[in-house]
Amino acid sequence: MKNENSKALEASLKALLTGYCQRDPKALRRLADCIYWPSQAQLEIHRRTTRLLEILPTEDLAAIAAGEVNIVALASEAADTLEKQAH
Secondary structure, three states: OOOOHHHHHHHHHHHHHHHHHOOOOHHHHHHOOOOOOHHHHHHHHHHHHHHHHHOOHHHHHHHHHOOOOOHHHHHHHHHHHHHHHHH
């Protein structure tokens, strides 16, 4: 059984798809026939996650690439700090 959040998300996405392809129902059918939505969504998450890298200087990128800086650890520490501040 789907939870209320899933139902609300599905209703919102259906409305978005309907509006997006309102003038071209064949385009909506092409979207419906696509089987790659889960993998495409994962790629988009990856793309959005890595957008941070776009603003960093090359030297910083080189340090991250060489393993001199651990973004995962730093992000975790920053998240912990923000969560503590929020409470």
